[in-house]
Amino acid sequence: MKKTDLPERRCSRRQARRHSALVRTARLVLPVFIVGIASTYVVMATPQTVDRTFANQFENLDMATEDMRLDKPRFVGEDAAGRTFELLAAAAKQSPDAPDLVALDNPEAFKDLGDQGREYIKALEGLYSAENKTVDLRNNVQIHQGIGSDDFELTTETGKIALEDRTFSSDVQVFGKSSQGTISAEGMTAYRDEDKVVFRNAHMRYNVSEETEETDSPEENDDTGNVPSDDGDSE
Amino acid sequence: QFSQNSNAPIDITGAQFEAFQNEDYALWTGDVQVVQGEVILTAPQLKIYGIGGGRFNRVDATGGIRYTNGLEAISGDRAVYRKENETIVVTGNVVVVQGRQVMTGQQMTYYLDTGKIVFNKETKARVRGVFFTEDNAPSNSGPATEG
Numbered sequence: 001m002k003k004t005d006l007p008e009r010r011c012s013r014r015q016a017r018r019h020s021a022l023v024r025t026a027r028l029v030l031p032v033f034i035v036g037i038a039s040t041y042v043v044m045a046t047p048q049t050v051d052r053t054f055a056n057q058f059e060n061l062d063m064a065t066e067d068m069r070l071d072k073p074r075f076v077g078e079d080a081a082g083r084t085f086e087l088l089a090a091a092a093k094q095s096p097d098a099p100d101l102v103a104l105d106n107p108e109a110f111k112d113l114g115d116q117g118r119e120y121i122k123a124l125e126g127l128y129s130a131e132n133k134t135v136d137l138r139n140n141v142q143i144h145q146g147i148g149s150d151d152f153e154l155t156t157e158t159g160k161i162a163l164e165d166r167t168f169s170s171d172v173q174v175f176g177k178s179s180q181g182t183i184s185a186e187g188m189t190a191y192r193d194e195d196k197v198v199f200r201n202a203h204m205r206y207n208v209s210e211e212t213e214e215t216d217s218p219e220e221n222d223d224t225g226n227v228p229s230d231d232g233d234s235e
Numbered sequence: 236q237f238s239q240n241s242n243a244p245i246d247i248t249g250a251q252f253e254a255f256q257n258e259d260y261a262l263w264t265g266d267v268q269v270v271q272g273e274v275i276l277t278a279p280q281l282k283i284y285g286i287g288g289g290r291f292n293r294v295d296a297t298g299g300i301r302y303t304n305g306l307e308a309i310s311g312d313r314a315v316y317r318k319e320n321e322t323i324v325v326t327g328n329v330v331v332v333q334g335r336q337v338m339t340g341q342q343m344t345y346y347l348d349t350g351k352i353v354f355n356k357e358t359k360a361r362v363r364g365v366f367f368t369e370d371n372a373p374s375n376s377g378p379a380t381e382g
Contacts, residue, residue, distance in 0.1 A: 195256035
């Protein structure tokens, strides 16, 4: 058989030796790698017996007996109209027997009304209920409330803020004063979204001031569509 | 305001007082009574405009009003007080009683500063009045004059 008839070699002798060495190394490393992966998985999957023993240390822990207390809590937010409001208190206490309720010392709620000044509600005591979303206020409840072109300082003994309805209401005697005069009523409700206050069984005393700047009276038609005329001076 | 002595404070009582933060009017409903000096105005509903400094620009009393100032007693369906000319215009079933004299009509203007009463002629209804002369006016009947 002549040399030229022999099949041609595809790689050189040196390349062949290198390939064999690679195969020999792979035969060693691959099994070790696979065993490593398998044991990691096994270790990870085993229940954390170690964590269980850690958790058991807290098993016979007693419930907290005294209240949890927060000093000078302060919450700042913005209402839908972009006006900031602030809720703060001297202290807030929560009892473990009633986690839904937070007792507030000297709660105050402020609302910035821009050029119309500032509105606030404050009291000596308050009770926030997370479940009902209400704040019951007691003991010298004071409300600074804009009414028409005037600002009233109102006081009452108890009141309730309904956070979802955005109202403040009181069903006991309310007293108030402003530059215009004084008001007393047997109850009130302030509707935050409608910027409206309703007093029940009210008595208002307007102090008629000496001089006022001329304000033009609204030339509104009356219900019957005609503006009552004043002339027609028939003697 | 409602009476010659117009600086006397005005006391208003009612079943409900509705005030608005961004509006310059307030609404009283439910047996509303307004007292200023010797004047008393009662009505089921009162709408007060322009409350700056306790001086109202306008007051609409509706639902059947009664007004008295110690001299006259006026009643009607509706009354509008306007500060700009210090008048009360009463419309609908108007009755004015001065002592034993009575006048009725459909629209009347009462001028607070002078006490003048004018029954307006726009309305078709006739104005009627019962007047007595000074000397010997009979106690209960008298000539009925038609305006």
